[in-house]
Amino acid sequence: MLAPMTFQSPLSAAIDQLWERRTDLGPADAEARSVVVAAVDQLDQGRARVAYAEGDGVVVDQRAKRAILLAFRLLPMARSQVGDFQHHDRVPLKTSFEGVRVVPGAIARWGAYVGPGAVLMPSFTNIGAYVGEGTMVDTWATVGSCAQVGKNVHLSGGVGIGGVLEPPNAVPVVVEDGALIGSRSMIVEGARVGQGAVVGAGTILSASMPVIDVETGEELGRGRIPDWSVAVGGTRHKDFPGGTYGLPCVLVLRRLGPGIRHDKAELNEILREHGI
Numbered sequence: 001m002l003a004p005m006t007f008q009s010p011l012s013a014a015i016d017q018l019w020e021r022r023t024d025l026g027p028a029d030a031e032a033r034s035v036v037v038a039a040v041d042q043l044d045q046g047r048a049r050v051a052y053a054e055g056d057g058v059v060v061d062q063r064a065k066r067a068i069l070l071a072f073r074l075l076p077m078a079r080s081q082v083g084d085f086q087h088h089d090r091v092p093l094k095t096s097f098e099g100v101r102v103v104p105g106a107i108a109r110w111g112a113y114v115g116p117g118a119v120l121m122p123s124f125t126n127i128g129a130y131v132g133e134g135t136m137v138d139t140w141a142t143v144g145s146c147a148q149v150g151k152n153v154h155l156s157g158g159v160g161i162g163g164v165l166e167p168p169n170a171v172p173v174v175v176e177d178g179a180l181i182g183s184r185s186m187i188v189e190g191a192r193v194g195q196g197a198v199v200g201a202g203t204i205l206s207a208s209m210p211v212i213d214v215e216t217g218e219e220l221g222r223g224r225i226p227d228w229s230v231a232v233g234g235t236r237h238k239d240f241p242g243g244t245y246g247l248p249c250v251l252v253l254r255r256l257g258p259g260i261r262h263d264k265a266e267l268n269e270i271l272r273e274h275g276i
Contacts, residue, residue: 009063010048011039019066019168027076036074039067040127044096046113049130050146051172058148058171058192065146065168068111068128091127112143115151123155126163132177150177156201162188171207176227191223196258199225200232203250210249212236220252228256 014035018025025032042048043064050064075090082093094108098116105122108114112125115133125131125143132151137143141155144163155161159181164172171190175181179193182201187193189207199205207223211231225231230253235246253273 007059007061009061011042011061011063011067013063015039015063015067015070018070022070022073025070025073027074029074032070033074036067036070039064040071040111043067043111043128044094044113046115046130049113049148050128051148051174053148053174053176053192058174058190060169060171062168064128065165065170068145068165069168071111071127094125106137128165128172129163144173146172147175148172149175150179150195152178154180156181156183156185158184160186160188162186162191164190189223193225194227194229196228196256197225198230198256200230203231203233204248205250210236211252212249213252225250226252226255228258230254230256 012035018032018035048061048064051058051060072090077088077090080087080092092110094110094112097114100114100116101119103121106120108120108125109127111127112129114120114125114131117134118131119136121137121139123137123139123141125137126145128146129143130148131137131143132149132153134152135149136154138155138157140157141159143149143161145165147161147163149155149161153175161175162173164170173187173190174192175187176193176195178196180198181187181193182199182203184201185199185203187205191205191207193199205223205225210222211220211225213220220226231250232253234249234251236249237244238247
């Protein structure tokens with residue numbers, strides 16, 4: 001979903017003008033670079049963001065994505081060092097972590113926002129990402145470029161939240177407030193996890209993947225796990241000329257009441273009921 005008519009980007013309109021002549025720009029263009037750096041600084045500080053959920057859609061600030069893409073053209077390669085580790089990149093590491101617990105081994109790039117009370121275990125958060133207050137990014141989890149993760153979310157160990165940077169109007173992955181994403185799950189290609197949803201370990205969700213209610217057999221849509229539900233990876237059979245094969249899908253096992261997501265005993269009972 002593109003930005004509605006009422007949406008107005010907080011970033012400078014000069015970004016759009018630079019985008020129109022982007023093929024002519026390079027690290028020598030100091031004036032253009034200062035405009036882009038100021039824009040990415042706003043993303044880094046949480047005063048602007050690439051996207052946010054609104055009702056059934058996602059509002060995308062194309063200007064924010066353009067600023068990030070322009071940064072890769074305008075920033076020169078530079079060497080940096082953290083302890084014994086040396087880096088050589090166009091995008092520096094993030095330096096602002098007010099109220100955030102950052103465990104050794106965690107990496108976040110400049111242009112990513114991480115809210116107060118969040119915890120970054122040894123993990124990777126890419127440019128343009130938004131990580132809300134109180135969220136846990138657990139060990140070896142990845143928050144991809146421009147991914148939007150809400151407040152009080154738990155991204156368990158090894159979770160991959162995919163990055164979606166190009167084209168500028170592409171919808172990024174959105175994980176809404178209070179969700180729990182189980183270990184080694186992958187949420188990619190602009191998929192969306194609803195508020196308070198629980199996603200079982202090893203689940204893969206892409207924007208085109210069917211989400212099915214196991215109680216009714218109804219396909220609830222594609223690429224979106226409903227609010228306050230428990231979902232796991234599954235398969236569905238489909239006939240092809242060469243035979244019948246199982247294709248991946250996501251199964252909604254149960255709808256939760258608000259707050260039940262934090263009751264581990266209740267969640268374990270739901271999973272045991274289905275042999276998971």
